[in-house]
Amino acid sequence: MLSERRLEVLRAIVQDYVGTEEPVGSKALTERHALGVSPATVRNDMAVLEEEGFIAQPHTSAGRIPTDKGYRLFVDRLAGVKPLSSPERRAIQNFLDSAVDLDDVVARTVRLLAQLTRQVAVVQYPSLTRSTVRHVELLSLAAARLMLVLITDTGRVEQRMVDCPAPFGEASLADLRARLNARVVGRRFADVPQLVQDLPESFEPEDRGTVSTVLATLLETLVEETEERLMIGGTANLTRFGHDFPLTIRPVLEALEEQVVLLKLLGEAKESGMTVRIGHENNAHEGLNSTSVVSVGYGSGGEAVAKLGVVGPTRMDYPGTMGAVRAVARYVGQILAES
Amino acid sequence: MLSERRLEVLRAIVQDYVGTEEPVGSKALTERHALGVSPATVRNDMAVLEEEGFIAQPHTSAGRIPTDKGYRLFVDRLAGVKPLSSPERRAIQNFLDSAVDLDDVVARTVRLLAQLTRQVAVVQYPSLTRSTVRHVELLSLAAARLMLVLITDTGRVEQRMVDCPAPFGEASLADLRARLNARVVGRRFADVPQLVQDLPESFEPEDRGTVSTVLATLLETLVEETEERLMIGGTANLTRFGHDFPLTIRPVLEALEEQVVLLKLLGEAKESGMTVRIGHENNAHEGLNSTSVVSVGYGSGGEAVAKLGVVGPTRMDYPGTMGAVRAVARYVGQILAES
DNA sequence: GTTTGGCACTCACTGTGTTCGAGTGCCAGC
DNA sequence: GCTGGCACTCGAACACAGTGAGTGCCAAAC
DSSP states (O other): OOOHHHHHHHHHHHHHHHHHOSOBOHHHHHHHSOOSSOHHHHHHHHHHHHHTTSEEOSSTTSOBEEOHHHHHHIIIIIOOOOOOOHHHHHHHHHHHHTOOSHHHHHHHHHHHHHHHHTSEEEEEOOOSTTSBEEEEEEEEEETTEEEEEEEETTSOEEEEEEEOSSOOOHHHHHHHHHHHHHHHTTSBGGGHHHHHTTTGGGSOHHHHHHHHHHHHHHHHHHHOGGGOOEEEEOGGGGGGSOSSHHHHHHHHHHHHHOHHHHHHHHHHSOSSSOEEEEGGGOTTOGGGTTEEEEEEEEOSSSSOSEEEEEEEESSSOHHHHHHHHHHHHHHHHHHHHHO | OOOHHHHHHHHHHHHHHHHHOSOBOHHHHHHHSOOSSOHHHHHHHHHHHHHTTSEEOSSTTSOBEEOHHHHHHIIIIIOOOOOOOHHHHHHHHHHHHTOOSHHHHHHHHHHHHHHHHTSEEEEEOOOSTTSBEEEEEEEEEETTEEEEEEEETTSOEEEEEEEOSSOOOHHHHHHHHHHHHHHHTTSBGGGHHHHHTTTGGGSOHHHHHHHHHHHHHHHHHHHOGGGOOEEEEOGGGGGGSOSSHHHHHHHHHHHHHOHHHHHHHHHHSOSSSOEEEEGGGOTTOGGGTTEEEEEEEEOSSSSOSEEEEEEEESSSOHHHHHHHHHHHHHHHHHHHHHO
C-alpha cells in the first residue's frame, strides 16, 4: 500500500516531468512542491515507488521518470480533468459554428483539437450503423443501373451503384423509393435490416429481383464498417518531442498512416466516457507503444456515433488533454444535433 | 558556356549526391565515373560550376553539393524520365484495379505513389469544374428544404442543402429535376451556368424564387474551388532524410497540413505535362523551400481533371520519381475512364 | 518507526585538446 | 588545356579530465 504522501510524491514527479521533460530528482522536488519533508525522506519514498514499478531511473545517478504504470495510477487516482477556460470554450464554439457541412465539421474539429492539445488529433467520421436515416434516394442512371444514396442525420452521405438483374421502370422505382423511405426514415441504421426484410414480397414478381438487389446493396453499405473514415491532423506537433528524434517519430507516423490501426485503437476504447490508453497498453501497433491515446465518443444525441481523440507522448499533460478532448467532443455533438 | 564535360561532371555530382547524401569530392568522382580525366581537372571544372552557381560547398575542405540551380539544370537538360519496370507497371495496375469507389481510388493512389517513390504523395480529388455531369438530383427533405446532389463522371458526389423561399410542390420538383437533367447531363461543369441561365423563366411565378435559389446553390457548388480536397500519404518517409532532423521535418509537416498551400502549389503547376519545382521555387510556403515537388495532371480523357505528385527533398532521384509519377497518373486516368 | 543530515559514490554531460584525413586551391611542367 | 605535386583548411572523431546533480546507505534525532 502506498501512503498518501507517496502518492503525492508520484503526482509531483509526473507533473514536474511533464513540465520539464527531464528526470526529476529528490532535491528539485522538495524545492518546487511543498511536501513538508526533506529530500532524504523523498528519496526513501522514491525507492519504494521504484520498487513497486511506478517510476524508474534512466541510468544511475539520474532523477526518476514515471513508468507507464506510474502514469496509469496518476490518471486513475491522482489527476482530475482540467476544464477549459471560458474564453477557450467560446473560441471552440465560434470556430465550430462556422462549419458548413460534415466534412468541414470534421476538418475543423481536427484542427481545433490539434491546436488545443498541441498534439496529433484524430477524428472519426460519424459511423453509419449508429446514425439514423434521414433519407434514402434511388436514381435511375441507365435502364438497368441505379444509384443508391443514403443520407444520415449527421449529414453524412454515402452512395453506391446498383446493377439490376432486370430493367426497372420509373413507376416501380418511385414506388420502391416511397415505401423504403416510409419504413426507414428516422430509424437507426442498425434496425434497417429487419425493417425492410419483407419488402420484396409486396412487389410484382418481375421486379422482386431488382428490389432484392437494391436492398442487398443497402445492407452491405450499412455493414461496411471498413468504410469507416477518419481524419488526422497536427502531425507537426510530433516534432516537439524527443531529442532522440527520428527513432521516435518514424514509427508513430507509420502507425498513423495505417488507418486500420487507428480505427482498431478507437474501437477498443470504452463506448461511454473517456478512455486513456498509456504506452504499451496500445498494443495495436508497436509504433505506438511510447505514446498515449486519449479518446472519447461524441454524438448528436445522448448516444455516441463516433469517437475522437489525440495521440501524444506518454509524457503528456493528461488533465489538460482530457479536458480539451471532452470539451471538443461535447461541442461537436451539439453542432451535429443542430444541423 | 559550359562544356560538355562540365555538364557531365554536374550530372555525376547530382547522381552521387542523391545516392550517398554526402558532399562529393573530386577524387571520388573520378573513381566512380569514367570521366577520362584526372581529379585535378575535375577540380577546375568544379571551380567553374561553383562560380556559375550550380554547386556549392557546405564548408571549406568539404566536397560539393548541387544548388537548386544545379538541380534545375540537371532536370531540364541532363536527366531523362526513367520508365518503370514492367513488373512495377503490372503491380500498379493490379493495385488500382481493385479500387471500389472514388475515395478508394484516391486512397490507393496515394499509397502507391508514396511506396514507389518513398516520398510524400499528394493526390487531388478530381475537380468539379473540369468534370462532366452524370446526374443532378433534387430531394425534398421538408416542406421548404431541398437537398441538391451532384454526381460527376469521375464518381464524385457533392451535396448541398437548399432552403427555399417558398414551399415547393412535388410536381414542380419533378419538373425541375427533369428539365435540369435534360440540359446538363453529359456537359462539362464549366458550361453549366449558361445552360441553365434562362430556366427560372419557364416556371410559374410562385416557383421562380425557389428555382433561382436552387440554381444559385448549384452554381455556387461549382465555383467552390476552395472545396478542392486532397489526400496526403507517406509522411513517414520524411524521416528518411536529414540527420539535422527536427529542424528539417517540422516546417514540411506544417506546410503539408495547410491544404491551401498544397493546392496553391499544384495549381501553379503546368496544365499539361510534368512540372518540377525545386527548392526555393516553391515560394508558396517557406517550409517547402528545401523540398522539390514533382506533379502532373491526370484525367479520365485527354484532359486533366486534377493533379497528383510527390513532395521530397531537393536531393531526390528525379528521373525515377518523375517516371513513377507519370506512370501512376496514367493508370489512374485509365481507371477513372473505365468506371 | 519514521525522518533527517551527512557522506561517499556514480555517471552523464561538457569543454578542451589533439589527431586524422578528405578535400581544396594553386602552380609548375608536360 | 591537362596533370601531378604540395601546402593548407577545417570538420569529424576520439580521448580525457572536471563538474555536479543525483543516489544509496547509515547513524542519530524526533
